[in-house]
Amino acid sequence: MSDKLTLVHFGAGNHTDPPDKFRRLFRRAIRSTPASRPLFESQLAELVSISQTIEESPLTNTGLTSSVARDGSIQCDSSVFVYNRTTLKHTQSSLLANTSAHPTTDCAIQYVLQQNQNDLGLTAPVALVGKTDRTLELNGPMKQFYDKFKPALCKIDAVDRKTVASIVSDTIGVSLVGRTTVTTGVSSGGSLFKRPGRIGCSGVVGAGCYTAQQEGFLANVLCSGNGEDIIQMDLARTVCRHLLSNRHSGRMTCDLVAEAAYTAAEEVELRALDENYKPRLYVGVCGYFEAPDNLKCVFYFHTTETFVFGYSTSLKSEFLFSKLPKAQTATKGQMYVK
Template sequence: MNQKINLLSIFLVLAFYACTTTTIKNQVPSYAIVLHGGAGNIQKQNMTPELEKQYRFKLNQALNTGDSILKNGGSSIDAVEKTIQVLENSPLFNAGKGAVFTHSGKNEMDASIMYGKDLNAGAVSGVGDIKNPISAARKVMEVSEHVMLSGKGASDFAEQEHLQMADSSYFFTQKRWDCLQKILRKEKKMTVSDKHGTVGCVALDKDGNLTAGTSTGGMTNKRFGRIGDSPIIGAGTYANNETCGVSCTGHGEYFIRLGVAKDISDMMEYQNLSLEKAAEKELKKINELGGTGGFITIDHEGNIVVKMNTSGMYRAYTNSFGDKEIKIFQ
């Protein structure tokens, strides 16, 4: 009898331990954040160790900025804006300070942000004198009745809202200028990494609210006021607390045609797919059209999925469990 009781006790202890371990394993993070600095033909053999170190340092700095906000109970909106500002302020990325030049030798930047709790969104397009376009996009979302403002109107609005403006000389970087001159001299296409580039961030805060944001300097040598996917809600940026947040980077025309960011959310909502499955299907659609690029995503449970069909993407993520990764190559 005593032996049976002992065996039963052992069984109950083991069963309790198994249940407890499963529960811990399936816990969701209280917050999570993922960012990107553009995708393209990024290969290790073409990058010096010193340059790789610079990229990793800046990605880490941006990630730590957002992580600190979320860890201390801050909103996903603040985390996304401040994280993207770090990338916009660096000449390494095609956004803000490092924006590429158009055919006429100007900088034209786009940005957007979306809040998953109420589906509110804001965007600016074709701006050349706003130091941090992502902050202008947030202002459009929060204090304007509109979703997207462009050109001079967007700049006037930003100035009215006391955002930091910048002279065109601020956005001049020799590397971006040389890229334009190379195209103009040789009249040949450059690699994807030279032509495109975007920065973005998606965050889930402790209140369960998702925010996604994207900022870009556009495409080198672009003409005719071309606008890509970055400022377009549903194409380059989307967030919905019921599904996921998405920020895209790559050849924007394809992302616009597919409505990539919202399509991922829709597959989760209407087809009941996991974020991983929805992301896989979306990347397949991009491949079938011949588009290049990638996207970062977080779902409402804090799962992070990153997809690309290029040789590299500047990217990093972390969460409340302390999981952390910074990557550049495929």
């Protein structure tokens, strides 16, 4: 069995680019070589390297390729979550409404800095707002798109919904699962034409990502989709706890994930809308589950049109461009890891 697993997702949404483009990006990301960074320990350095490769791609909605806010600004949310499998404790950091080419890297730097004790005894911040690189400007296809619809943004309903739906507006995530530590990073530029200052699920630990362990069972969860609903459901933490609470049930992991998502959705007023403007569950969940007997699996569940992800170990790599089957409201599955 491999002692290391890398899990990468490119978001749950409506991806219109060919699957092969994402497959190539996945391979390039997992093969990226971490730069020499004295600030980062090895797993965090690897997280930064993989995230930067993904965030620089026009296929994703984060960094410079983020969906634009109504005022034309680039605002990304990101989180880093590190879980110690020996002490069963975690540390975390978030950067909100941050203009950056590499939001996960910025968050990782903030994570390291907050570990240092302050001489005045002040508590280091877990989350910061508006750490902005003002030298970055909107350009390329997104600038053209924004300029086209800018006059209509004062009455947002004038923007063609089909056109808006064609623009990627989801979250990316990376998890590195080792024998002693699990390091996760998520980032996103949020929804297209969002209100400036809007915070998505990637900036909220417990919503966009979470890791927990109980009696040797490990659950690592990444979420994407409608950020407002994912935050309301505290979805990543909810799924983690449901998996661990039912660890001896004998049921398939993906079935438990779906059950957790549907149950959480019943407890909130959903804000995502279908074509008829009726509330709907619009989320994607993927992650990793491990039992003490070394049974390991990567799982997924999504109600979105597509969900793109993959995992890699020293023995095997698998990539999946999952499409929602016609006439179905959700799809799910799991892959056993060697």
